[in-house]
Amino acid sequence: MTELRLEGVSKVYGANGTGTSALEGVDITVRDGEFFTLVGPSGCGKTTTLRTIAGFEAPTDGTIRFDGREMGDVPPERRDVGVVFQSYALFPHMSVAENVGYGLRFREPPDGVTVDDRVADLLELVDLEGMGDRDPDQLSGGQRQRVALARALAPAPDLLLLDEPMSALDAQLRESLRRQVSRIQSELGITTVYVTHDQAEALAISDRVAVMNGGRIEQVGRPQEVYREPATRFVAEFVGDNNVFEGDVRGRNGEYSRIAIDGETFSLPSIPDGADRVTFCVRPGALSQAADHNRLPVTVETSEFLGETVRVNGRWNGRRVVLQLPAVPESAELTVGFAPDDAHVIDLDRD
Amino acid sequence: MSRPNRSERGARLRRRSADVRRWLERRALALTTLVTAGVLAVMLYLPVGVVFGEAVIDDGAATLAFFRAVLTDPFYVGVLADVFAEPLAVKTHLESLVGWLGAISVAVSFESPLPGVSLPVPWLALEVPPIRKGLFGFTAYQAALSTIASVALGLPAAYVLANYEFRGRRTLRSLTILPFVLPGIMVAVGFYAMFGRAGTLNQGLALVGLGPIPFIEWNPLAIVIVAHAFYNAPLVARVTVAAWESVDARSVETARSLGASPRRAFRDVVVPQLLPAILTGALLTFIFTFMTFPIVLALGGLQLATVEVWIYDRVRRLAYSEAATLAVLETLLSLALTYTYLRYESAQSGLARAATAPSRTPLFPDRRTALSPRRLAIVGYGLVTLVVFVGPLASLVVGSVTDGSGFTLAHYAFLLERQLEGASYQTLPWVAIRNSLLFGVATLAVAVPMGVVVSVVTVRAGRGGTIVDTLAMLPLAVSGVVFGIGLLRGLVFGVSLPGGWQFRVTGGVAIVAAHAVAAYPFVTRNVSPLLSTLDPALVESARALGASRYRALRDVELPLVASGIVAGAAFAFAISIGEFSSTVLLASGSQTYTMPVAVERYLGRRSGPAVAMGTVLLVVTAASFVVVDRVGGRFER
Numbered sequence: 001m002t003e004l005r006l007e008g009v010s011k012v013y014g015a016n017g018t019g020t021s022a023l024e025g026v027d028i029t030v031r032d033g034e035f036f037t038l039v040g041p042s043g044c045g046k047t048t049t050l051r052t053i054a055g056f057e058a059p060t061d062g063t064i065r066f067d068g069r070e071m072g073d074v075p076p077e078r079r080d081v082g083v084v085f086q087s088y089a090l091f092p093h094m095s096v097a098e099n100v101g102y103g104l105r106f107r108e109p110p111d112g113v114t115v116d117d118r119v120a121d122l123l124e125l126v127d128l129e130g131m132g133d134r135d136p137d138q139l140s141g142g143q144r145q146r147v148a149l150a151r152a153l154a155p156a157p158d159l160l161l162l163d164e165p166m167s168a169l170d171a172q173l174r175e176s177l178r179r180q181v182s183r184i185q186s187e188l189g190i191t192t193v194y195v196t197h198d199q200a201e202a203l204a205i206s207d208r209v210a211v212m213n214g215g216r217i218e219q220v221g222r223p224q225e226v227y228r229e230p231a232t233r234f235v236a237e238f239v240g241d242n243n244v245f246e247g248d249v250r251g252r253n254g255e256y257s258r259i260a261i262d263g264e265t266f267s268l269p270s271i272p273d274g275a276d277r278v279t280f281c282v283r284p285g286a287l288s289q290a291a292d293h294n295r296l297p298v299t300v301e302t303s304e305f306l307g308e309t310v311r312v313n314g315r316w317n318g319r320r321v322v323l324q325l326p327a328v329p330e331s332a333e334l335t336v337g338f339a340p341d342d343a344h345v346i347d348l349d350r351d
Numbered sequence: 352m353s354r355p356n357r358s359e360r361g362a363r364l365r366r367r368s369a370d371v372r373r374w375l376e377r378r379a380l381a382l383t384t385l386v387t388a389g390v391l392a393v394m395l396y397l398p399v400g401v402v403f404g405e406a407v408i409d410d411g412a413a414t415l416a417f418f419r420a421v422l423t424d425p426f427y428v429g430v431l432a433d434v435f436a437e438p439l440a441v442k443t444h445l446e447s448l449v450g451w452l453g454a455i456s457v458a459v460s461f462e463s464p465l466p467g468v469s470l471p472v473p474w475l476a477l478e479v480p481p482i483r484k485g486l487f488g489f490t491a492y493q494a495a496l497s498t499i500a501s502v503a504l505g506l507p508a509a510y511v512l513a514n515y516e517f518r519g520r521r522t523l524r525s526l527t528i529l530p531f532v533l534p535g536i537m538v539a540v541g542f543y544a545m546f547g548r549a550g551t552l553n554q555g556l557a558l559v560g561l562g563p564i565p566f567i568e569w570n571p572l573a574i575v576i577v578a579h580a581f582y583n584a585p586l587v588a589r590v591t592v593a594a595w596e597s598v599d600a601r602s603v604e605t606a607r608s609l610g611a612s613p614r615r616a617f618r619d620v621v622v623p624q625l626l627p628a629i630l631t632g633a634l635l636t637f638i639f640t641f642m643t644f645p646i647v648l649a650l651g652g653l654q655l656a657t658v659e660v661w662i663y664d665r666v667r668r669l670a671y672s673e674a675a676t677l678a679v680l681e682t683l684l685s686l687a688l689t690y691t692y693l694r695y696e697s698a699q700s701g702l703a704r705a706a707t708a709p710s711r712t713p714l715f716p717d718r719r720t721a722l723s724p725r726r727l728a729i730v731g732y733g734l735v736t737l738v739v740f741v742g743p744l745a746s747l748v749v750g751s752v753t754d755g756s757g758f759t760l761a762h763y764a765f766l767l768e769r770q771l772e773g774a775s776y777q778t779l780p781w782v783a784i785r786n787s788l789l790f791g792v793a794t795l796a797v798a799v800p801m802g803v804v805v806s807v808v809t810v811r812a813g814r815g816g817t818i819v820d821t822l823a824m825l826p827l828a829v830s831g832v833v834f835g836i837g838l839l840r841g842l843v844f845g846v847s848l849p850g851g852w853q854f855r856v857t858g859g860v861a862i863v864a865a866h867a868v869a870a871y872p873f874v875t876r877n878v879s880p881l882l883s884t885l886d887p888a889l890v891e892s893a894r895a896l897g898a899s900r901y902r903a904l905r906d907v908e909l910p911l912v913a914s915g916i917v918a919g920a921a922f923a924f925a926i927s928i929g930e931f932s933s934t935v936l937l938a939s940g941s942q943t944y945t946m947p948v949a950v951e952r953y954l955g956r957r958s959g960p961a962v963a964m965g966t967v968l969l970v971v972t973a974a975s976f977v978v979v980d981r982v983g984g985r986f987e988r
Contacts, residue, residue: 055894077899082896083892085891089892092911102896103896105906106897151892152896
């Protein structure tokens with residue numbers, strides 16, 4: 001199938017490249033058959049990246065290659081990509097079958113099957129057998145999105161691009177559709193780029209994730225890597241709940257380093273010599289009342305009951321702290337601690 | 352051995368032709384855009400340019416003498432002539448202004464406004480010392496009066512349409528677009544048939560032993576203003592109703608719950624949202640009536656000459672330089688007004704569809720409330736609109752089959768006789784009908800693709816699109832007469848090209864060009880709003896699936912804006928059928944006259960044949976509307 005490579009892709013809006021910058025030197029390699037997700041807050045450039053891949057927008061700088069072929073100014077209709085939009089973009093004047101079959105007016109169906117068979121196959125793939133004669137406006141939101149997916153896949157594209165395809169759906173539908181997309185993608189083995197602002201969705205569905213912010217890639221990695229070992233403070237705070245602290249390095253204590261924050265001392269995994277300041281994070285779940293290291297007294301402000309757990313927002317020395325506890329705390333003051341190995345160092349600095 | 356066999360060669364040929372087709376498809380949009388730009392350049396910008404050139408070039412040398420002559424002549428600009436002559440004598444001008452203001456007085460007296468009827472009415476007399484308005488001043492004056500009359504007649508209609516429910520409300524709302532496309536000369540003849548000496552009004556008065564009152568001769572300006580209101584009051588009502596219906600009922604309810612009385616909530620929440628629409632309607636009315644032509648020509652003649660009528664008269668007298676100079680001044684004024692309008696319109700384009708439309712109460716819920724003062728007022732207003740809107744058209748039909756003494760078919764017999772026995776230099780009815788239909792269809796064929804292409808190019812082009820949009824909307828600001836002169840002097844008389852060649856466009860082609868250029872902005876105005884509400888992802892999806900830009904347009908966008916295209920086509924046809932101003936210039940002395948021109952030519956002698964011809968025009972116009980309605984067109988977007 002297809003490997004996608006972006007090299008130094010930049011996009012500047014406005015006349016003569018003097019306007020606002022949407023992308024600043026994005027380098028990405030999406031491997032053949034991979035499910036790759038671009039995730040970030042709105043305005044981070046993830047959709048712009050997708051649109052340059054599809055050919056709807058030309059990058060100001062940099063190159064995009066499909067299997068080594070430079071795309072340059074190849075128009076979208078000759079890139080062999082399937083695109084699914086958040087708004088579904090079904091053609092309202094065509095039936096479901098006509099929508100799915102539209103791309104087959106320009107490309108032969110694969111494997112020598114007829115157009116009708118191909119359309120039927122795809123409707124079956126997205127669990128919409130026999131719905132071909134309906135009009136798009138007779139379908140529910142989830143069904144429409146599945147038609148859009150079938151339509152994008154019908155001409156057997158080299159690359160599937162999904163732009164926030166589930167944002168308009170309610171939470172339960174989103175989860176079942178997510179599993180369906182994931183199943184279809186692995187069945188077909190098609191290289192897929194998925195754009196979402198929902199970090200939980202990104203972690204659940206992807207082979208690899210690229211976290212974007214301000215037109216740049218902050219980190220690329222497998223979901224577990226991005227979650228457990230965030231490369232930057234932005235990633236640590238964007239992906240899941242997190243507590244980020246900064247402290248001064250105060251020498252060593254055996255295999256651990258000693259860190260001071262507001263006069264309190266903490267133990268962290270060994271830090272290389274020469275660093276004076278450290279930024280590290282501790283997941284809420286790692287802070288427990290039972291831990292006997294690195295204890296900090298927390299004033300509880302609010303508690304949110306989430307079912308299995310309770311999310312507690314509190315303060316320690318005026319800093320916001322998020323805890324994940326098994327039950328709503330009974331008093332407004334409690335003390336939690338964390339094991340040194342549960343802290344992840346994000347950044348080191350010299351004074 | 353290696354020679355290609357037949358099937359191979361056939362396959363190669365097929366591939367070649369498929370390549371050519373794909374090449375064409377890929378460039379189809381660019382090519383049509385280029386053709387449209389070419390047509391606009393030759394048929395719109397060249398003629399307008401010729402008019403401008405004529406105004407500033409004398410014997411091959413650039414000159415401003417024509418402008419100086421017009422601007423310092425009190426006949427044209429009235430009291431402002433002194434100001435233009437000596438712009439620096441500010442003190443003198445201010446003194447004369449103060450002297451004039453000091454002489455204004457207001458008095459209340461009893462007068463008898465109807466001649467021959469001694470019915471005293473308290474009359475608020477505003478004594479204004481006479482001021483020489485000049486041609487431009489008078490044109491603006493009658494436009495201002497027409498605007499006031501149109502707003503006064505249109506606002507109650509908007510109130511009723513937006514707030515009351517009754518049978519036929521939606522139909523009535525759709526019908527407000529109708530006067531706008533009725534041929535001006537036909538409406539003028541309708542007013543003749545109603546207010547003339549032998550008109551239906553005087554026939555009615557005769558039944559009760561009154562009259563005849565020569566309404567038109569007695570106050571032609573008043574009749575012209577009512578005729579202008581006939582055209583523009585529905586326009587004012589239309590834009591105001593649209594704004595009224597987009598007021599969110601929840602916002603009124605919010606104001607009420609915060610303590611506002613119904614009256615106060617209306618003033619604080621509804622009125623501010625209506626005012627922009629009313630102003631838009633008023634501004635458009637002013638622009639249209641400033642450039643008015645057939646109505647003034649037919650009802651007032653030269654004694655009520657507006658700039659437009661005077662220009663027409665100058666052209667008839669072959670005073671081209673003077674006509675061109677006046678045309679340029681008029682165009683500059685109307686361009687400024689149109690620009691103001693467009694700026695204003697775009698500034699308030701945030702007008703969103705209401706989340707919850709205001710509710711409407713039944714107009715006549717039961718017998719008990721039917722006689723409330725408010726409902727009586729509405730009934731009274733309804734009668735006035737009946738007289739103003741139905742009166743002239745009904746009088747036209749009635750007048751075509753009656754004379755002073757009763758039912759007659761003499762007027763139609765005259766038309767038939769003229770057709771059968773008339774000489775070729777005379778105006779023959781069937782030729783006029785045939786030409787009108789022919790030009791109408793040809794206009795449709797040219798204006799619809801042009802309008803659609805302009806829509807497609809402007810809607811998706813961002814800021815560049817605004818410039819193109821403004822350039823393409825120029826026909827709205829250039830009056831028919833001005834455009835007619837340009838075509839006449841530019842294309843009909845011929846433009847010299849290098850190498851001794853001459854470029855000429857004459858006869859029917861020139862008329863169709865004039866009609867198409869006047870009509871395509873209405874196609875654009877109908878298509879663009881629909882096109883701009885389409886999700887851009889639709890086109891992008893089609894392209895990702897392999898469609899070229901042209902195929903995406905053909906397969907996706909055009910089918911989805913079909914209703915706008917049909918409505919625009921209906922406009923284009925109606926405008927072609929009714930166009931008078933440039934046609935009357937281009938058709939003079941040739942075989943290419945149309946129905947409106949024929950109506951005007953018959954009007955010269957007795958009014959009977961003109962009224963009959965006007966009725967034929969009414970029937971053809973109405974028939975085309977019915978046809979469009981049947982094929983699924985809508986007259987509003």
